[in-house]
Amino acid sequence: PGQEGQGEPLEVNVAGMQYAWIFTYPETGVMSGEMHVPVGQPVKLNIEANDVIHAFWLPEFRIKQDAIPGRTSQLGFTATRVGDYPIICAELCGSYHGGMKTRLIVETPEEYQAWVQENQFASADTMEKAVAVNPTTMSEGEFLAPYASEMGIDSQTLQHLDHSHHHPEIIK
Structure with a gap:
């Protein structure tokens, strides 16, 4: 609901682990410690945990989802304003839990495409074999x-x- 006519969702795989969030973009192969999305495009998150339960919390968007080992949870949103927003683990996950923070960077579509191009480390045209x-x-x-x-x-x-x-x- 509310996402008709906005195009296909941008898929982002989110991995929570003590004590970091890792974001992987299956369509482009980009992997990053902070999440980048274009403003106005629906986003589909596939959230998992590597070790213990974490909670992916994006307070300014009022969304939170548990990240549970062995299970993939999905969460969707569409960012409506360009900006820099905190992402926090909201589940006590160990001794460095308080440091498990990163950020969501919402950019114009052009800025997002430039970020993707800067962060793609390999393509089929330039490498015979890529190691994931x-x-x-x-x-x-x-x-x-x-x-x-x-x-x-x-x-x-x-x-x-x-x-x-x-x-x-x-x-x-």
Whole structure:
């Protein structure tokens, strides 16, 4: 309702994980830590969680949806104003829950297309083979590995993250 004549929805896959939101655009292959959408176009979100329950909350749009491991929840909206809006995890999800924030950037269609072109890293014309990485299947250590040196984390700490929430007799 209310979306007739506005074109096909922009599909965005949303992955919640301790402690980040990852947005993947299946149509273009773009993956980002912040969500970009064009103003006036319907948006369809496919929301999942990698680890624990999260809650995708876009307060200024008055929408919130749980992100549950093993389940895909859908949520739709159409942004009516260009702007920068906070996205917050509204479910206590661990010790760094308060830092699980990002933003929705609503842009003109032209600005959105420019963002997509700047963020597409590969196309069929320029690469023989593309490797897709799904952050929802990565361990915390694998996800953080590229940022470890910037964050001052050593490799032993990353290895420990993969099993820090499991009983040592069960997972070896």
